[in-house]
Amino acid sequence: MLKGKDMLSIHDLSVDEVNEILALGHELKAKQKAGIEHHILKGKTLGMIFEKSSTRTRLSFETGMYQLGGQALFLSNRDLQLGRGEPIKDTARVMSRYLDGIMIRTFGHDRVEEFAKWSDVPVINALTDLLHPCQVLTDLLTIQEHKGKNLKGLKMAYVGDGNNMTNSYMYGCAKAGIDFVSANPKGFEPDRQVFENACKDAEETGASIKLVNDPFEAAKDADIVVTDTWASMGQEDEHEERKKIFKDYQVNAELLAVADKRVIVMHCLPAYRGEEITDEILEAYADVIFDEAENRLHTQKAIMALTMG
Numbered sequence: 308m309l310k311g312k313d314m315l316s317i318h319d320l321s322v323d324e325v326n327e328i329l330a331l332g333h334e335l336k337a338k339q340k341a342g343i344e345h346h347i348l349k350g351k352t353l354g355m356i357f358e359k360s361s362t363r364t365r366l367s368f369e370t371g372m373y374q375l376g377g378q379a380l381f382l383s384n385r386d387l388q389l390g391r392g393e394p395i396k397d398t399a400r401v402m403s404r405y406l407d408g409i410m411i412r413t414f415g416h417d418r419v420e421e422f423a424k425w426s427d428v429p430v431i432n433a434l435t436d437l438l439h440p441c442q443v444l445t446d447l448l449t450i451q452e453h454k455g456k457n458l459k460g461l462k463m464a465y466v467g468d469g470n471n472m473t474n475s476y477m478y479g480c481a482k483a484g485i486d487f488v489s490a491n492p493k494g495f496e497p498d499r500q501v502f503e504n505a506c507k508d509a510e511e512t513g514a515s516i517k518l519v520n521d522p523f524e525a526a527k528d529a530d531i532v533v534t535d536t537w538a539s540m541g542q543e544d545e546h547e548e549r550k551k552i553f554k555d556y557q558v559n560a561e562l563l564a565v566a567d568k569r570v571i572v573m574h575c576l577p578a579y580r581g582e583e584i585t586d587e588i589l590e591a592y593a594d595v596i597f598d599e600a601e602n603r604l605h606t607q608k609a610i611m612a613l614t615m616g
């Protein structure tokens with residue numbers, strides 16, 4: 308179903324396609340752990356364009372391609388002619404002649420859309436200012452490992468900045484049937500258009516998507532509490548000011564006291580301890596949080612296998 312398609316946003320995927328990615332992700336994880344070869348992308352090459360920093364995304368895509376029998380090329384913006392102003396529409400057409408898939412991490416979401424428009428091979432969004440779909444699909448897989456395969460009816464609370472993660476959680480939860488509540492300070496809500504799209508998407512699964520200002524209201528009886536940095540890549544100059552704005556939006560013991568007793572805490576990392584999450588809570592839920600980091604590998608292998616296979 309996903310063969311030849313781009314993966315720019317979870318909004319573009321059907322519920323079945325989301326489930327297909329998750330199912331293959333679990334299968335490939337089991338195969339990797341058992342040492343069973345799965346060279347689904349033998350002889351294929353993924354180009355990875357990074358216009359922002361990364362630890363997990365680069366490592367997991369590059370290692371994942373290798374485990375699938377293919378290879379990955381790390382292409383930093385500093386080295387590509389793209390960084391010197393070569394148009395996206397030329398770069399995308401040239402790269403499509405060499406590669407079997409292209410992964411991009413960049414600033415404006417319009418850049419990956421433009422790339423996908425001109426590329427003949429699948430384009431995978433590895434984070435834009437608007438969305439981080441690979442991370443949220445990974446989070447869904449991780450929740451299945453910790454809470455069981457049926458995600459319907461679980462409650463997820465997001466606390467902090469309404470950013471690319473929040474936007475993608477709205478899309479992911481809508482497709483998975485998870486009731487999602489985001490608590491953000493006024494003026495830092497997630498994207499309005501994404502919220503409206505997600506509410507529409509949620510009609511199919513019966514999920515609810517809500518925005519509130521009070522973190523305790525969001526966290527009440529939550530099965531999953533998530534957060535992310537208060538200052539995303541590109542907002543470094545605002546970091547000090549944001550620390551003041553978000554100080555009451557921290558995942559800590561007091562907040563978790565109102566959540567479900569069996570709550571799990573997630574964080575896409577990198578984390579800023581003492582800001583969006585305390586060191587105590589990050590370490591208490593390290594098993595989940597580092598599973599989440601590991602699962603980037605397995606989930607993205609599934610995405611690549613399905614789109615590029």
Ligand code: CP
Pocket residue numbers: 360361362363364365434442575576577
């Ligand atoms: N979570 C995530 O995308 O991490 P990196 O920025 O290290 O890739």
Ligand code: NVA
Pocket residue numbers: 434470471472535536538539540575576577
């Ligand atoms: N919101 C963060 C996520 C990092 C993985 C950022 O965009 O920097």
